[in-house]
Amino acid sequence: MDHQSLLARITAQLPDALIESAEFRGDLSLVVRPERYLELARWLRDEPDLGYTFLENLCGVDYLGRDPRFEVVVHLVSMQHLHRVCLKLRLPEAEPHAPSLTALFPTANYQEREAYDLLGISFDGHPSLRRILLPDDWVGHPQRKDHPLVEEEIAFSFNQERIYAHKPFANE
Amino acid sequence: MTLQIPTPHEITEPAIAGTSDTMVLNMGPHHPSTHGVLRLVLELDGEVVVNVAPDIGFLHTGIEKTMESKTYQKAVVLTDRMDYLAPLSNNLAYALAVEKLLDVEIPERAQVIRVLLVELQRISSHLVWLGTHALDLAAMSVFLYAFREREQILDIFELVSGARLMTSYIRIGGLAYELPAEFLPTVDAFLQIMPARIDEYEALLTGNPLWLERTVGVGVIDGASAVALGLTGANLRATGVPYDVRKAMPYSGYESYDFEIPVGKAGDTYDRYRVRMAEMRQSVKIARQAWERLSQMGPGDYQTRDRKVAPPPKSEITQSMESLIHHFKLWTEGFKPPRGDAYVSIESPRGILGCYVVSDGGPKPWRVHFRAPSFINLQGLAQMAKGRLVADLVALTASLDPVLGEVDR
Numbered sequence: 001m002d003h004q005s006l007l008a009r010i011t012a013q014l015p016d017a018l019i020e021s022a023e024f025r026g027d028l029s030l031v032v033r034p035e036r037y038l039e040l041a042r043w044l045r046d047e048p049d050l051g052y053t054f055l056e057n058l059c060g061v062d063y064l065g066r067d068p069r070f071e072v073v074v075h076l077v078s079m080q081h082l083h084r085v086c087l088k089l090r091l092p093e094a095e096p097h098a099p100s101l102t103a104l105f106p107t108a109n110y111q112e113r114e115a116y117d118l119l120g121i122s123f124d125g126h127p128s129l130r131r132i133l134l135p136d137d138w139v140g141h142p143q144r145k146d147h148p149l150v151e152e153e154i155a156f157s158f159n160q161e162r163i164y165a166h167k168p169f170a171n172e
Numbered sequence: 173m174t175l176q177i178p179t180p181h182e183i184t185e186p187a188i189a190g191t192s193d194t195m196v197l198n199m200g201p202h203h204p205s206t207h208g209v210l211r212l213v214l215e216l217d218g219e220v221v222v223n224v225a226p227d228i229g230f231l232h233t234g235i236e237k238t239m240e241s242k243t244y245q246k247a248v249v250l251t252d253r254m255d256y257l258a259p260l261s262n263n264l265a266y267a268l269a270v271e272k273l274l275d276v277e278i279p280e281r282a283q284v285i286r287v288l289l290v291e292l293q294r295i296s297s298h299l300v301w302l303g304t305h306a307l308d309l310a311a312m313s314v315f316l317y318a319f320r321e322r323e324q325i326l327d328i329f330e331l332v333s334g335a336r337l338m339t340s341y342i343r344i345g346g347l348a349y350e351l352p353a354e355f356l357p358t359v360d361a362f363l364q365i366m367p368a369r370i371d372e373y374e375a376l377l378t379g380n381p382l383w384l385e386r387t388v389g390v391g392v393i394d395g396a397s398a399v400a401l402g403l404t405g406a407n408l409r410a411t412g413v414p415y416d417v418r419k420a421m422p423y424s425g426y427e428s429y430d431f432e433i434p435v436g437k438a439g440d441t442y443d444r445y446r447v448r449m450a451e452m453r454q455s456v457k458i459a460r461q462a463w464e465r466l467s468q469m470g471p472g473d474y475q476t477r478d479r480k481v482a483p484p485p486k487s488e489i490t491q492s493m494e495s496l497i498h499h500f501k502l503w504t505e506g507f508k509p510p511r512g513d514a515y516v517s518i519e520s521p522r523g524i525l526g527c528y529v530v531s532d533g534g535p536k537p538w539r540v541h542f543r544a545p546s547f548i549n550l551q552g553l554a555q556m557a558k559g560r561l562v563a564d565l566v567a568l569t570a571s572l573d574p575v576l577g578e579v580d581r
Contacts, residue, residue, distance in 0.1 A: 024512045025272050054399050055516060057526045059541040073528065073541075075515055079399070079413070082420045086515065106175040107402025110551055111543075118236075128179045133229040133580055142237055147221075158280050 001050070001081035009050070014040055019090075025106055029086035038099045044085070045075060045104055052076040052085065055105035060115035069073035069093040070121055074101070097122035102130075114140040118143035137169060174402055177551050178225040180213040185224040185287040187215075194222050194277070201230050205308045205566040208576030212553075212569070213451055214562065219566055224557045227548050231580035242287050243506035245271050247537065254542060255578040257300050260293040260329075261520040265542070268423055269527040270344045272514040274507070276481050279473040279493045282346040283424045288359070288462035289332070289341065290424075290518075295366070297521035298327040298448050298455075302373060303540025305445070309386045314376050321369050323559040324362050331355060345482035346393035359463055387442040391556035391568040394439060401555065402548040405523025406447040411439035414554060429458050441571040448573075481507050485513060507511040507536040522546050522573055544581060546574040 006028065007021055017036035022029050022094040032040055057075040070091040077084045089098050100123035101108040112123040113132040120141035123129055131138060140147055155163045187196040193321050197214045200206040209230035217225040235254060250267045252259035271278060303318035325335040331352055333341040341348050375574060377383045393403070395411040408415060416433045418426040434450030436443030454511040475482040483502050484495040509531040517526035523545030531540040556572075557565050 025275060025477075025514055027515065055402060057528060057541075057543040058525060059528060059543075061530055061539045062539075073515075075528075075543075076528070079415050079420070084421070084515075105402075106177060106400050107548060107551060109177045110548060114547075125178075128182065130179055130181065131229075133232040135229070138180075142234060147239060147393075153388065 001078060001083040003164060006083070006085065009171060010040070013043060013112065027086060029088055031088045034091075034098065036087055036119070037087070038101070038104070041074075041076070041087065041101060041104055050078060051080040052078045055101065055107050055111075058101065058108050058111040058115065060119040060121045060143075062119055062143065062145045070096040070119065072098050072115065075107055077129065078102075085165070091121060095122070096120065097124055099124050100126040102126055117141070175397055175555055178223055178554055179229070180211075180225045180285055181213045182225040182438050183213045183223055183225055191383065193217075196405075199562075199565070201227075206569060207304060207574060208579075210574065210576055210579070211567070214565070218563065219561050219563075221557045221560055221562060224554050225567065226397065228547075228550070228554060228576070228579050233578050233581070235581045236540050236542065239537055240292040241536065244509070244537060245502075245506055248343055249338070249340045251542075252340055253577060254581050255520065255522065255525070255546070255575045256337060256543065257294050257297045257575050258521045259339050259519065259560040260289050260339060260342055261297075261525060262542075263340060263515060264290055265422070265518045265520070265527040266529075267342050267344045267515050267527045268518065269516040269529045269539075270509065271529075272516055273509040273512060273531050274344070274481060276345060276476050278346055278424075278476055279423070280474075281469050282474050284462050284465050284469070285347060285351065285474070286424050287426065287429070288459050288466065289329075291459040291462070292325050292328060292359070292362075294416065294455045295520045296322045296453050296457075297453050299325075301448065301570070301573045303539050304378065305567075305573075306383075308566050308570045309379070311377065311452060314373060317369070317373060317376070320553065321362075321366065327357070328358055328362065331358060343475070345478065346473070349544055350474050356463065356467055359459070363456055363460050363463060367453065367464070370452055370456075377445070378449070385441065386567055387445060387562075387571075388440060389438070390560065390564045391571065392438060392440045393552060393556050397555060398439065401552045402554045403523070404549065405415065405519070405521070405573075406451060406547050407442050407523065407549055407552065409433065410436035410443035410447045411536065412437050414495055416525055421517070423516065423518055429461050431458050441567050444571045445569070452544055508533060508535050509579075517543065520545060523549060544578045546559075546572075546578045547581075550579060 017040045019031040052079040052105045056077045059073050061071045068090040072089040074087040112126055116129055117131040117133055153163055186192040195216045199212040201209045201211040211227040213225045223505035235250050237248055254262050268528040299322040306314035306497045329339050330336045333339040398408050398411045412435050414433045414435045420472040431454045434447045436447050479498040483499050489499055490496040511533040513530040515528045517524050526543030528541040529537055532538040556568050
């Protein structure tokens with residue numbers, strides 16, 4: 001399976017699925033229209049002579065200052081052809097949400113939760129979209145570019161009152 | 173068949189509301205058999221596990237976020253701290269991804285050294301797994317034997333990099349320094365004794381009836397479910413799926429080494445054990461081939477000659493103005509890969525370790541993401557543990573071989 005023949009197959013099957021495609025350093029990446037995303041992923045997985053059954057990686061990227069601001073990057077692998085393809089989904093700044101791949105690839109579960117937790121991208125249809133690495137009462141999404149890189153101040157008895165006043169549980 | 177990946181809330185909430193008849197028990201975060209700071213929320217019916225959900229994030233240190241504020245070369249040290257049992261593998265994944273962005277050629281000799289060190293790293297990581305796995309199942313002596321050999325490997329790492337664990341030896345553009353003269357004889361001595369030592373471990377466990385009782389048929393998962401859940405490494409290969417990145421999409425010249433991919437059949441804890449043991453033997457084989465190449469090659473480059481990426485040697489700086497400028501630019505600003513993104517995956521001891529790097533054309537990475545194998549392998553735990561006893565869960569957690577530093581990053 002080479003990049004060009006895969007691209008030709010996709011454009012024949014789903015002509016309006018792709019916004020653009022690019023080859024960079026020998027890797028093929030496809031920018032997918034959000035409404036065709038699930039359909040394309042399902043077809044890539046189920047078509048017997050393609051067999052992209054393994055979702056290797058899913059992550060979010062924050063391109064602050066660009067419109068659309070967010071991107072979900074998915075790497076699918078065909079174990080049959082030993083070929084990897086990258087799908088990208090561009091999402092707007094306001095309430096970024098993408099269709100969830102969990103129904104097709106259960107392994108997307110944790111990876112989508114991580115993207116939700118750290119970047120604030122919601123995934124529609126995810127069975128349990130909760131924070132995974134940060135505590136449930138955490139405010140904000142630290143992997144975002146407009147989130148400052150600062151240390152959490154450690155609470156001692158002399159400064160505990162001041163620090164706890166800013167915590168989410170302060171009003172409980 | 174639906175594959176369930178429960179969250180801790182799905183187990184604790186009915187218990188708090190009082191609507192379930194089962195018992196909820198926390199295993200961890202401070203429990204010796206969870207191999208780090210992992211909290212398992214168990215739903216128990218007597219001693220039978222009805223459901224189990226890992227609660228993770230206790231070691232989250234924001235490594236991916238911190239890397240965005242370092243230059244490419246300085247961020248290497250952070251990669252050591254993810255999978256602390258295999259820092260060289262992490263270094264390699266990150267270095268390969270950035271090198272792909274830069275489109276830089278790495279000298280043959282540096283690649284051979286990389287392969288040799290990463291295979292030693294795989295053996296040392298598997299030795300920790302073997303020792304702790306056996307310790308969890310009350311075979312205490314294996315731990316002492318396994319750590320004896322691991323010590324030798326750590327001594328080799330200390331020899332080349334000055335550090336036993338956080339080596340940061342594989343850098344973007346090649347390696348950090350030249351190898352010391354004692355390197356080849358020390359590695360040779362280790363590779364000579366290792367096959368016999370693996371036989372020793374196998375003599376203790378492989379046919380041991382107590383070991384068989386605790387591992388055969390425990391935590392079975394089939395190949396299709398393992399792929400769907402994203403299990404990789406020995407956990408996937410134990411189910412009979414022969415997928416290894418070193419063969420499938422070779423990197424660092426793995427296509428030129430002669431080795432096999434050990435696979436299992438049943439996908440149970442015993443097969444995962446067999447696969448990892450066989451992998452250690454294959455690693456010795458690869459390391460031996462790399463050792464032979466290295467001894468034939470003699471002295472040579474340990475990093476790229478591209479002066480935009482690797483600093484020029486000191487002798488050149490006193491001779492050439494241009495070298496001085498390159499040196500100054502590299503230490504003050506760092507290099508600037510072109511705009512774009514690159515994804516590279518390698519076969520780390522725990523499975524597929526992927527690294528996705530985005531560059532905005534500046535000297536610091538715009539975004540770095542790691543596909544951490546331990547993190548994703550944990551998704552298979554509930555599927556494997558359902559209907560088994562709590563004692564089996566201990567065997568299972570150990571056989572998945574998670575490293576919590578990598579799970580939480």
